[in-house]
Amino acid sequence: MIPDVPKSSDPEPGSFINHADTLASNPLGFQSINREVHLRIEGGRRLHGDITLKASKNAAVALLCASLLNYGLTRFLNFPRIEEVTRIIEVLESIGVKINWRDSNTLELRRPKRLMLENLNEEAARRTRSVLMLIGPLMHDHAEFDIPYAGGCKLGERTIKPHQYALEEFGVSITATEKRYTVKVGKKAPGEMTLYETGNTVTNNTILAAACMAEETFIQAASCDYMVQDLCYFLQSLGVEIEGIGTPLLRIRGLPKIKKNIEYTPTEDPIEAMFFISAAVTTDSEITIRQVPFRWIALELTKLKKMGLKYTLSSSYKAANGYVDLADITIHRHWGKLSALPDKLHPNVWPGLNPDSLPYFVPIAGVATGRTLIHDWIYEQRAIYYAELSELGIKVELLDQHRVHVRGPSELIKANMSCPPALRPASLLLIGMLAASGVSILRNVYVINRGYEDLAARLNTLGASVEVFS
Known part of the structure; x- marks a missing residue:
C-alpha cells in the first residue's frame, strides 16, 4: 500500500529562508551543459603546500x-x-x-x-x-x-x-x-x-x-x-x-x-585524496592533504608504501559528522626511487582497492621503475582510456579492454588532447600534463568538473599553473 501524502494540516518543521545566493545566480560559474571549457597547463612544476579535501x-x-x-x-x-x-x-x-x-x-x-x-x-x-x-x-x-x-x-x-x-x-x-x-x-x-x-x-x-x-x-x-x-x-x-x-x-x-x-555534513572524498596523491607522486612533489578519510584508502596507501613511497600520517580526528576518522597526510618526494609492484593492481569491493582509486596508479606506475600490470576488471572500457596517457609519454601497453601494462620510468611530454567521456581517466590526463614540461591543452573538461570542485584554482594554490578558458 502506498502511504498517504502528509496532510496539509501537518505543522511545517521550520521556515525556509530565501537568500540571494541561489542556484540561478551561479556564483561559482557552473558549466553550461552545452558550453565547452578547456584547461591550459604549464607543466613541469613541482607542487608544494597543503590542500583540504572537499x-x-x-x-x-x-x-x-x-x-x-x-x-x-x-x-x-x-x-x-x-x-x-x-x-x-x-x-x-x-x-x-x-x-x-x-x-x-x-x-x-x-x-x-x-x-x-x-x-x-x-x-x-x-x-x-x-x-x-x-x-x-x-x-x-x-x-x-x-x-x-x-x-x-x-x-x-x-x-x-x-x-x-x-x-x-x-x-x-x-x-x-x-x-x-x-x-x-x-x-x-x-x-x-x-x-x-x-x-x-x-x-x-x-x-x-x-x-x-x-x-x-x-x-x-x-x-x-x-x-x-x-x-x-x-x-x-x-x-x-x-x-x-x-x-x-x-x-x-x-x-x-x-x-x-x-x-x-558528508565525509570528505577519499577519491579526491587519491587524485592529489597521484598528482604529488607523478610530479615528484611534497604536499600535505588535509582531512583525509584514511581508513577508506588504507590498502591504496599500503600499495604505495610497498612501491617505496614515504608519507607521514598525522594523529586521527573525527569528521564533522562525528562518524569517520580523518587524518592529514604528507606525501614526500620519492626522487625517482619508486619500484613497480611484483603483482598486479586490481580493484575490489571495500576494504579492497577502490575501483575509482585504481586509475590513479596508472601515472604513478609511469614514474616507477619496472612494469606494472593493472587489471580493471569491473568496467569494460575504462582500461582503453588509460592508453591515452601514451600521448604524454607514459609507456602504456593495452593488453585487452580490461588490462594494461605500464612501464616506467617515463619522461612526460606536453600534448594537446580532449577528455575521454569518463571522469577518472580524464583526470589522469590532467595529472600527466602537470608533470610534463611545456604547455599542454586539455579540452572539454566538463567530465572532470562532474567530480571535482574548482580544481584548477586549487591546483594553482599548490604551485601549478592551470588556466581555464572557453
Whole structure:
C-alpha cells in the first residue's frame, strides 16, 4: 500500500529562508551543459603546500536523493558544488523541491507535499547515472512513475538488472521502454534479501527503499564502501535504525513517515585524496592533504608504501559528522626511487582497492621503475582510456579492454588532447600534463568538473599553473 501524502494540516518543521545566493545566480560559474571549457597547463612544476579535501561526490548525490524521504528541512554543510551535484539539483528543482545555497557550500532542501514528476528535467537526468537512486525514495509515495535512462561516464555496458532484482523484493517492477524506465509499485516488505551484485548504487537504492518500511529488512551482500556508509549515517540521523554499517550485512528498520529538521555534513572524498596523491607522486612533489578519510584508502596507501613511497600520517580526528576518522597526510618526494609492484593492481569491493582509486596508479606506475600490470576488471572500457596517457609519454601497453601494462620510468611530454567521456581517466590526463614540461591543452573538461570542485584554482594554490578558458 502506498502511504498517504502528509496532510496539509501537518505543522511545517521550520521556515525556509530565501537568500540571494541561489542556484540561478551561479556564483561559482557552473558549466553550461552545452558550453565547452578547456584547461591550459604549464607543466613541469613541482607542487608544494597543503590542500583540504572537499566532500565526497558519490556520497553527495546519494544524499540528495535521500533528502526526498524527509518532509522536513534538510541542510547539508560543506556540500560539493560540482557538475554532478548540479545535475541532480536541476532534477529535484524541476519536480518541485525548494533548494537554496545559503553560502558557497551550505545547501538547504525541502520537498513539497506532492512532487511534480511530470515536470522532471530530462536533459539533466540523462547526464547522470545517479538518477537511478531516485527510484528508492519515489516508490514510497508514487504507485507509478517514469525516469529517463541513466547517463554518466561511458564505461561500457552498465546493466540496471541488479536494481531491478533488488527492488522487485519490495514489490517494484521496472520496465525499459523507449528512452525511459517505467516503474510500478505494489509495495511489500521483503524481509531477508540478497543483492544480485555488491554495487554501491544498487546498495544505496535498496537502503532507500528499506528506509520507509516499518518492517525490518535484512540485506545480504551489501556494499560496505564509503558512500554507502555516509548514506547510512545520514539516515540514522533521520531516525532510521540501521545495524551493520561497514559490513555486507545490513539490518534496517525504517519509518513510514520522516519529517525532521536535520543538518548533516558528508565525509570528505577519499577519491579526491587519491587524485592529489597521484598528482604529488607523478610530479615528484611534497604536499600535505588535509582531512583525509584514511581508513577508506588504507590498502591504496599500503600499495604505495610497498612501491617505496614515504608519507607521514598525522594523529586521527573525527569528521564533522562525528562518524569517520580523518587524518592529514604528507606525501614526500620519492626522487625517482619508486619500484613497480611484483603483482598486479586490481580493484575490489571495500576494504579492497577502490575501483575509482585504481586509475590513479596508472601515472604513478609511469614514474616507477619496472612494469606494472593493472587489471580493471569491473568496467569494460575504462582500461582503453588509460592508453591515452601514451600521448604524454607514459609507456602504456593495452593488453585487452580490461588490462594494461605500464612501464616506467617515463619522461612526460606536453600534448594537446580532449577528455575521454569518463571522469577518472580524464583526470589522469590532467595529472600527466602537470608533470610534463611545456604547455599542454586539455579540452572539454566538463567530465572532470562532474567530480571535482574548482580544481584548477586549487591546483594553482599548490604551485601549478592551470588556466581555464572557453
